[in-house]
Amino acid sequence: MTIALETRTVTKTYKSDSGTINAVDGVSLTVKAGEFVALVGPSGSGKTTMLAMLAALLKPTSGGIFIDGHDLTKMNEGERAQFRREKIGFTFQANNLVPYLTAQENVELMLRLNGRFDRKSRERSNDLLARLGLAERLKNLPSQLSGGQQQRVAIARALIHNPSVVLADEPTASLDTERAFQVVETFANLIHEQQRAGVMVTHDLRLTQYVDRVVQMRDGQIVEIVDNRAAIAEQVVKHADNHHLEGIKVLPTMKAQPVMA
Numbered sequence: 001m002t003i004a005l006e007t008r009t010v011t012k013t014y015k016s017d018s019g020t021i022n023a024v025d026g027v028s029l030t031v032k033a034g035e036f037v038a039l040v041g042p043s044g045s046g047k048t049t050m051l052a053m054l055a056a057l058l059k060p061t062s063g064g065i066f067i068d069g070h071d072l073t074k075m076n077e078g079e080r081a082q083f084r085r086e087k088i089g090f091t092f093q094a095n096n097l098v099p100y101l102t103a104q105e106n107v108e109l110m111l112r113l114n115g116r117f118d119r120k121s122r123e124r125s126n127d128l129l130a131r132l133g134l135a136e137r138l139k140n141l142p143s144q145l146s147g148g149q150q151q152r153v154a155i156a157r158a159l160i161h162n163p164s165v166v167l168a169d170e171p172t173a174s175l176d177t178e179r180a181f182q183v184v185e186t187f188a189n190l191i192h193e194q195q196r197a198g199v200m201v202t203h204d205l206r207l208t209q210y211v212d213r214v215v216q217m218r219d220g221q222i223v224e225i226v227d228n229r230a231a232i233a234e235q236v237v238k239h240a241d242n243h244h245l246e247g248i249k250v251l252p253t254m255k256a257q258p259v260m261a
Contacts, residue, residue: 001032001033001034001035001195002032002033003030003031003032003033004031004032004033004067004068004164004165004196004197005029005030005031005054005066005067005164005165005197005199006029006030006031006064006065006066007027007028007029007030007053007054007063007064007065007066008028008063008064008065008066009026009027009028009062009063009064010024010026010027010028010050010053010060010062010063010064010065011024011025011026011027011060011061011062011063012024012046012049012050012053012058012060012061012220013061022219022220023046023049023220024046024049024050024053024060024220025046025219025220025221026063026221027050027063027220027221027222028222029215029222031165031197031198031199032197033164033195033196033197034191034192034195034196034197035191035197035198035212035213036187036188036191036192036198036200036210036211036212036213037198037199037200037211037212037213037214037215038199038200038201038202038207038208038211038213038214038215039051039199039200039201039202039215039216039217039222040201040202040203040205040208040214040215040216040217041216041217041218042218043203045216045217045218045219045220046217046219046220046221047201047217048169048201050217050222051167051169051199051201053065053072054165054167054199055084055088055090055167056072056075056080056081056083056084056088057084059072059073059080060073067083067087067088067164067165068087068164070083070087085110085113085114085161086114086161086163087163087164087165088163088164088165088166088167089157089158089159089161089163089165089166089167089196090158090166090167090168090169091151091154091155091157091158091166091167091168091169091171091187092154092169092171093169093170093171093173093174094174095142095150095151095153095154096154097142097150097153097154097157098142099141099142099143100141101141101142102138102139102140102141103129103134103137103138103139103140103141103142103145103149103153104122104125104126104129104138104139106142106153106157107125107128107129107153107156107157107160108121108122108125108160109157110157110158110160110161111125111160111161114161116161124160125156125160126138128156128159128160129152129153129156131190132152132153132155132156132186133152133186134149134152134153134156137149146179147174147175147179148175148179148182148183151171151172151175151179151183152183152186154171155171155183155186155187155190159190159194159196162194163196164196164197165196165197165198165199166191166196166197166198166199167198167199167200168187168198168199168200168201169201170201170202170203171183171184171187171200171202172184172202172204172207177206180204180207181206181207181210184200184207184210185210187200187210188210188211208226212227213226213227214226214227
């Protein structure tokens, strides 16, 4: 598999009255096309800052961030905005659907913003929503959808423009356990099938059963923890009764051959 996303010793520092804060400290990471990675860690570990830089929403203090070989740090603000629209898909804690647009129109909006809406676009968006179990909900407004259905619309919107990288920031934070599992499992299946590079930030260790690799952030640094599904499943079972990372010590590093999707 080709490398779709790569960071090279990325840092993000902030100045404060008490000195310099290293929110992200020398992070190097690669994610291949078709690979789904969970980025985990307690609050304040730097994972949200890291995700914002991967999404080209925040510029690092130093280091390089490459998507399809293009270094985001060499782009100006306008170039990053255009690149983000074309190459990056993003889902948020709050799904950020446009309330007065239907599910179908919310998904198509990304294509319209990119000037890529054509006669086949509606068929593509409808097919994607059908894959997500929303064939009967195309004309519904967000207010007429459940929380899980809204998140699936947000996933379709993030994938419709064929991005190289798909990022998710706590995409199941507002969902109950059953709906959270359904959303992440569907998300993982689409990343694998469409050969996107996916990165998900989550506090819930149980959701990592659907990813290919788990990395953990501590004090602004990334530590690889588990890189195959059998080992991930073992850790999920081990911590089933205490799944939020604030209550879990750093898991031991476990090396194994990655399991292909």
